[in-house]
Amino acid sequence: MNNILIIEDEAKVSEVIKAYLEREGYKVYCAIKGYDGLNLFNKMDFQLIILDLMLPDIDGEEVCKFIRKTSDVHIFMLTAKVELSDKIQGLNIGADEYLTKPLSPRELTARVNALFRRVDSNKTTMLSYDNGKLKIDKEKRSVLLKGEDIILTPNEFDILYTLALNEGKVLSREQLIQNVYGIDFEGYDRTVDVHIKNLRKKIEDNSKTPQYIITVVKVGYKFGGKRDI
Structure with a gap:
């Protein structure tokens, strides 16, 4: 089973995404603050992190940088920033995908499924x-x-x-x-x-x-x- 960590300060958003992903068989954990998310990340093995950039205690970009110092886990960034320069910056600091809000949970779930299909395919x-x-x-x-x-x-x-x-x-x-x-x-x-x-x-x-x-x-x-x- 693939473990997914959602770091998102809007609890309702996290709950909806979590529900969709759990229907697909994933084990999902949620954190509403960046440091809480990092603590969970350090305690468990995750295959994907869905990371909001606007967090109450630390910027999502900084969370991404911390994670990239020790791990190549897949990271999906969620943000309201739509400029190409923001996307390039997000990719440069280690995001695998840069997704702009509002994003439907169905689309996000499809992207997650596609990611793990690619991961499974890369094993052969x-x-x-x-x-x-x-x-x-x-x-x-x-x-x-x-x-x-x-x-x-x-x-x-x-x-x-x-x-x-x-x-x-x-x-x-x-x-x-x-x-x-x-x-x-x-x-x-x-x-x-x-x-x-x-x-x-x-x-x-x-x-x-x-x-x-x-x-x-x-x-x-x-x-x-x-x-x-």
Whole structure:
């Protein structure tokens, strides 16, 4: 079971998030002050910390810095600050995700689930789908379709791997760009569409009715393969 620590001074917010996460099977602990959160962190083993930046006793940024001195635990920052400079600062001091309020508990729960899917996937180098029809080897950066090697460009592989890790979750072009190219990408966001088109030609039986890379109109793309157990 994955342990999650919520450090949030609004008790009602913590209670709602806690309820949603516990429905997914996580063990959730809450602290309303930064120092209380640090004390809990030092006493227990957590796999994720959801950290509000506006705390009554110490800034969330300082809490993050303290944690990063000794741990690489995943940290989601929650804040009302929406400027790009604030996001960059948060990522630079050690946040894994920087989420702006108001954020729906359903979206946050989906992001937490996606995180732990990625963590679980990283325990193995091979992702396999549909009884071995499609295999993606992270370490070798190779793809097998029906046992045959499929040659992908680096960006095509990264897009496919990112979608596969977030199986079932819809990713916008902006999210794919951030994951594949980084936040400093200054190109044309339709670049993703070009790579998606080329990927479909290579891995889909019929690119017009794709099985793996599915378009969600006006939102983005999601991966439709069924993970092999």
